Amino acid sequence: MQKIGRGAIRFNRPPRIWAWASVAGKKESEGPFGQNFSKIETDEYVGEDNWERAESRLQSEAIELCLESSGLTEDAIDAATGGDLLNQCVATSFAVKDFGIPFLGVYGACSTMAESLITAAALLDGGYGENILASAGSHFCSAEKQFRTPLEYGSQRPPSSQWTVTGAGAVLLGFQGKVGVTAATIGTITDMGQTDANHMGGAMAPAFADTITAHLNYNAAKPSDYDAIFSGDLGVIGMELARELLRRDGVNLGANYYDCGEMIFDREKQDVHAGGSGCGCAATMLCAHILPKLNSGEWKRVLFTATGALLSPTTVLQGESIPCIAHTVELAHIE
């Protein structure tokens, strides 16, 4: 691992993502990627008594399926790193506890999947071990409960609002397989004074632009060097803002720029306004869409840039603006 700039690293011995799994809810299964998820849970309680446990269950199932597809048991895993949106990251802690795997909980709001990946890749390249799990997840109901209003409360959502994805993704990093984690840039917290908690795309777009700029500069790359550049959950408005912010700097995101939140639902038919969001959004799309294409070689080089809004209901009520962050992970097909 080598520092190539402030916050930017290239991996000397690129860890590989060699197994993965995603679990998604009913609404997600009705979206354009419904067929791609490893497992669908149509019951919003996932057989549990409450939404917090349900969210936790989504993540433990994703981990279980990921382990299953790798053929390894939990004893062979050196560490698990992951997070979610709930207070104290309980969904992940409760999901991981029964596996008995050494655990590092991370919180980066919806950028968590990228943060977990960077943590895991850095540990592996640093010689920590052979196999590390990285995961993230979210649940629409538990997120509404924590960040907004009770589910049955009758309110209208503004056009800029986004729909928290019910789902989780888990990936296994090691030193076999065809998808390498070749570089990463850790984002700087960006705050452009946005205060509207119903407009996450507007708040997060500058963080995305900032991290992409840094990553491209440090790696002497341009957007067209990648087969695809993904933001996590900027939504349709945030995407436009990101394009515009980067265009001002002479960086043109072309047709190879996508947003997991914009893609995961059919925005016309599924009534999700600006798109999907939540830790589970980037995590499930990574597993259901991005990794398979990299693994098959259809894509050779991809930037996976998950974005997060680092707010809490308390800071919103106190009138604070919304600090945001984006971390980017460069993934490459390696024969």
Add this chain to the structure above:
Amino acid sequence: MSNISNKEYEKMVEGYTKNSPIFTDCLKAFFVGGLICTLGEGLRHFFLSLDLNETLTASSVSISLILLAAVLTAAGVFEKIAKFAGAGTLVPITGFSNSVVSPAMEYKTEGWVTGVGAKMFIVAGPVIVYGTAASIVAGLIYYFFMR
């Protein structure tokens, strides 16, 4: 990313953000709200026909609408109507009922005392607090100056 001031960025965000369709939202709210009030009026005539006096009738109408909204909230229907109607369901007493029942349902998992009991008024609480306070002020004004 090159320098862009918060103000400039705010303008950019506004440029890309569609506002809620205020006009159609108002129309929907007007009609659904009006429909609820018509229902209330119907109930009023019904209770008056039962020989209830005006005061009892007024209370009975409110209670009936509160019950109806509570049942619809529990059945998961209210939220769907409110999504369409907006202020049309929020402003009448149905909105108040929904704002108490929905957190009560949501926090049942945290227990009857610390969940339902403590969280039931997280939405409606301010209305009760400031509604009561305002009624006291109005009462004092009436008592000292208008009686």
